[in-house]
Amino acid sequence: MTDTPADDLKPSFRSDVSVELVKHSAADSDVLWAARVSTAGEQSLEELQKDPERSKGLINYLMRDRHGSPFEHNSMTFFISAPIFVFREFMRHRVGWCVAGDTEITLESEAGRLRRRTIAELYELWHLGVEDRLPHSAGGVTWHSRAGKWTAQVRHGEKNQYLGLYENREAAESAVAEYRELHPGTRLHKLESVRRNHVRCYDEETLLARRARIVDVIESGVKQLIRITTESGKTLRSTVDHAVLTPEGWCKAGELVVGDAVLAEGTTPRPSEAQVPPSLRRGIGVWTSMQRERLIKETDSCHLCGRDFPRAELALDHVVPVAGDLTQALDERNLAPACEPCHAVKSAGEQAQAQRGGEIAKAVADRIVSIEQDGEEMTYDLSVEGPWHNFLANGIVVHNSYNEESGRYRELLPHFYVPDESRKLVQEGRPGKYVFVEGTQAQQELVGRVMEDSYAHAYEAYQEMLAAGVAREVARAVLPVGLFSSMYATCNARSLMHFLGLRTQHELAKVPSFPQREIEMVGERMETEWAKLMPLTHAAFNANGRVAP
Structure with missing residues (x-):
């Protein structure tokens, strides 16, 4: 079932979260450069070396008068480990990348039929429901x-x-x-069918079209947008830090220039069986079978359905079909275990496609012909299930801003959250006016004992289902939200300030906030790292009531 060491499958309990800054391009100078470029042009870089007090005053002025766009020309990526319920709060108060509400998202049915909805419509259907005219x-x-x-x-x-x-x-x-x-x-009700929508996405290795389930649709606040127009007439209206897929890999929208290429929806000729001579195909089959013992573990996972099987029930599958790219036919990196039923279905589909000829959907390069500022308006984003985490926005391949650990593709380890004595346990007052106070020793002991017992029982049930061959994506349903998960989150200073204003309590805040303590812990650690990178911006944020510009 699993190669995870037995010691790692014993439940462990933590009372803290962890936040690590894994990469960044963020400094106060980014704000100063962005603010001065409109008046000083290329000399704005020289201006950065001048009077520090003048620079401090400019940042404070921008913060005070709510000039937000100069604070967006930077980026920070955090690796966060926290209980799952913290990430649910994180998704509600989203920081990071987003697109305009009129952006059309390409949806794909199980039968392969495509249709488009604007992301603002998806948000309304997802969260508010639809009118039934009663x-x-x-x-x-x-x-x-x-x-x-x-x-x-x-x-x-x-x-x-x-x-x-x-x-x-x-x-x-x-x-x-x-x-x-x-x-x-009119009465509003939510349509469950909307919650089952899938988007068209793309395998980032082969660039072939795939499907991915929508996990959430998020309203991200009013933000400054740019408009990118391509040679084929496609337009993308997004924030400068939204990631766009290019032939060279992921790139922020604000880093692209006219003449660069982005990847957009397109087609390519369907591969034909006639391209691979029968003798060569047999030789490839012999070579592939010789790699089985070495590349398939005694118990391994099918890369198509995710279930675990003994080696005898697995075949080596060419992820990119031989007819699709002959150059990868003898590449070990293109081989992955597949169970017999999945392998048979995939092989039959590839043969049928090859015989039909025609074209298949694939991302293609599309050159940028113009980039311009496009005002401020309400923005949105999608969270898309892995492994690719991308979707089509007005026909251009873009990324969603959060990559959370997936229980579909790996076995989840038993690390659980149990609050320590510093966590206030008792709520007093009514909603909007309540406060939390210290719990008694008896309550603290009760919380620890009950949580640990329920976690152990849930994880034992999870392991029992995996051992019986139940798919990970089904078995994970018994796991509680106190399970630790991890994710990468990318944001800029402006969006981080918005998040901190909502998710942290602070004596300098003009607008009071009452966050759940666990997400506040994440916010505090993100703020600590950010303050080291941009001390002048952080000081101005505090001096102006901790309100994002």
Whole structure:
């Protein structure tokens, strides 16, 4: 079932999160350069070496007067390890990359049919639901015995509307009908089918089209946008730090220049069986079978379905078909274990495609012809299931900003969160006015004991299902949100400030925030790393009430 050492499968418990800054291009000079380039041009680089106090004053001015775009010309990538419930909060208060609301996302059905929806429409359907055109107002006419009259009232939305007392029933009913005519209502409900949508994405090695499930649709706030237009007429409106796939790899939108190429939706001739002579195909088959013992472990995972099998039930599969790219036919990196059922289905599909000829969907290069500023507006992003984490935005391949550990593709280890005594346990007050206070020793002991017992039981059930051959993506459903996961998160200083304003408490904050303690711990550690990189910007953030510009 697994090659994980037995000691690693014993539940372990942690009370802290970890945040590591793994790469960055961020300094106060980035803000100064971006702010001065409009007036000083190329000499803006020389201006950075001048009066430090003047530089400090400029950053403070930009922060105070909410000039946000100069704070976006930088990047920080963090590796975060925290309980799963922290990442659910992280996704709600998103920092990082995003696109305009009118950006069309290419959706793909299981049968391969394509359709497009704007990302703003997806957000509304995902979170708010759709109108079913049925009256939302309820209520009506009742007899008020004490007053001796008829009462008319209507419930519209979330409020009761009292329309008054009437001498006769007809007058009361007329008042209700008139109110409903003046206030037509529609009821909203969520469509489960929307939650099952898949996007068209691309294998970043072969550039062939694939499908990936949408995990979440996020509203990311009002941000400055640029517009990229390509030779084929495609346009992408995004923030400068949104990652775009190019023939050389991932690149930030703001780093692209006219003449660069991005990868966009396209087609390529479908490979034909006639391209590979039968004698050569047999030779490749013999060579491939000779690699089985060396490249397949005694128990290994099928790269197509993710389940574990003994070596005898696995074949070596060419990830990129032989007819698709003959140069990879004898490349070990193009070989992966596949169970017999999956291998048979994949082989049959490849043969059918080869016989049909025609074209297949593949990302192709598209040269940029213009890049321009495009104002500020509400922005959105998708979270897409792996392994590729990309999607089509107006026909151009872009990345989603978070890569979280996937329980579909690897066995999750039993590291769980148990709060220590510094975590306040008791909530007092009502929503919006509540505070947390210290728990008793008995409560602390209860929390630790119950959590550890439930974690151990859940993980034992998870292991039992894996041992029985149940797919990881099914077995993981029994695991609690206190399980530790990990992810990479990329952001710029402006989006990080927005996140910190929402997810940390601070005595200097103009707008109070009441974050859950565990995500606040993540925010505090991100802020510590950021303050080292951009001390002037961090000081200005605090001096101006910790409100993002």
